[in-house]
Amino acid sequence: xxxxTQSPTHLIKTRGQQVTLRCSPKSGHxxxxxxxxxxxxxxxxxxxxxxxxxxxxxxxxDRFSGxxxxxxxxxxxxxxxxxxxxxxxxxxxxxxxxxxxxxxxxTRLLVL
Amino acid sequence: DAKTTQPxxxxxxxxxxxxxxxxxxxxxxxxxxxxxxxxxxxxxQYIIHGLKNNETNEMASLIITEDRKSSTxxxxxxxxxxxxxxxxxxxxxxxxxxxxxxxxxVNP
Numbered sequence: 001x002x003x004x005t006q007s008p009t010h011l012i013k014t015r016g017q018q019v020t021l022r023c024s025p026k027s028g029h030x031x032x033x034x035x036x037x038x039x040x041x042x043x044x045x046x047x048x049x050x051x052x053x054x055x056x057x058x059x060x061x062d063r064f065s066g067x068x069x070x071x072x073x074x075x076x077x078x079x080x081x082x083x084x085x086x087x088x089x090x091x092x093x094x095x096x097x098x099x100x101x102x103x104x105x106x107t108r109l110l111v112l
Numbered sequence: 113d114a115k116t117t118q119p120x121x122x123x124x125x126x127x128x129x130x131x132x133x134x135x136x137x138x139x140x141x142x143x144x145x146x147x148x149x150x151x152x153x154x155x156x157q158y159i160i161h162g163l164k165n166n167e168t169n170e171m172a173s174l175i176i177t178e179d180r181k182s183s184t185x186x187x188x189x190x191x192x193x194x195x196x197x198x199x200x201x202x203x204x205x206x207x208x209x210x211x212x213x214x215x216x217x218v219n220p
Contacts, residue, residue, distance in 0.1 A: 004155075035208075042199060042210030043156065056206050090155050097206055100146075103155035 002027065004093050004104035012110045013081050021076045021107045025093030032074040033101060034066060035090040043090055049074050050097045078109075086111045116200045121215045124194075130187040132214055134200030137181040143203050145176060147185045149196040150213070156199065159185065190218045 005024045013019050025032050031050045035043035045058035049068035063079045072093075078085055088108050092101035117135040124130040136145060144163050148156040160167055160174045162183070167174045173186040187194055199213040 033207075035210075042212055043208070045207045045209065048206060058207065088153075092155075092208075098204070100158055100161065101208060102158055103148075105155045106153075 004029075004091055004102055006089075006091050006104040006107050008107060009105070010108045010110075012112065014112050015081055015083060017081050017111075018077065018079045019081060019109060021078075021089050021091075021109070023074045023076070023091030023093075023104060025072050025074070025091075026102055029093035029095045029102075030072050031094045031097045031099070032068060032072065033092045033094075034074070034076045035092065035103075036060070036085075037088040037090060037106070039087070043088075046076070048097060055097060081111045083111050085109065116202050116211055118198075118200050118211065118214045120212065121217070123217050123219055124187075124190045126192060126218055126220050127189055130190040130194065130216055130218070132185040132187075132198050132200075132216060133182065134185070135182045136200070136202040139180055139202040141180075145174065145180075145183050146201040146208065147172070147174065148199045148201065148208075148210075149194075149216075150199070151193075151196045156210075157196075159198075190216075192218050192220065194218050 033048040034046040037043040048056040052068045065077045068074045088106045090106045092103045094101045146161040147159040150156045162174045176183045197213040
């Protein structure tokens with residue numbers, strides 16, 4: 001049984017560009033949450049998707065947007081990249097919005 | 113979400129029990145206590161969670177005080193592979209609010 005998978009594993013972008021990160025949830029899970037982890041810090045909640053809608057959102061600007069597909073997979077989009085967006089982006093899935101979250105390995109984004 | 117306080121680092125000898133404390137004095141009655149760990153550069157790994165009663169699974173035990181203001185995660189026989197940052201989180205599982213956690217180093 002595959003766990004949460006994310007792609008790509010690493011990515012390098014330049015300031016002002018746009019990026020799309022992808023996540024496939026654990027089998028049987030229908031809820032996906034995204035987190036940003038800066039170097040030396042704990043993960044920070046970005047938003048949660050359930051039934052193809054954004055249900056909860058953390059303190060992140062509108063440059064961060066997402067999508068959930070009918071097969072429960074999800075994308076995180078970041079527009080107008082800033083140097084400060086360099087971080088490990090983590091996806092977590094659960095079999096309902098209030099259930100235990102299981103994390104993927106993350107995508108490491110470097111903005112130059 | 114409840115604010116949690118953890119020591120920044122702890123050491124433990126291999127084979128001994130590791131006891132990781134967490135204070136969550138502002139936790140409300142319906143908020144759970146969750147523990148995750150993160151091995152360097154990997155995604156956080158779920159360990160255990162509880163509300164009022166002590167909990168045990170194949171990885172660890174969670175002891176929650178009667179007033180729910182603090183808890184202790186116990187790894188009964190620590191191995192070198194248990195070296196990681198351990199996060200204690202108090203709140204809703206809708207949004208996990210991570211602090212800086214405790215870096216547990218297991219020494220041979």
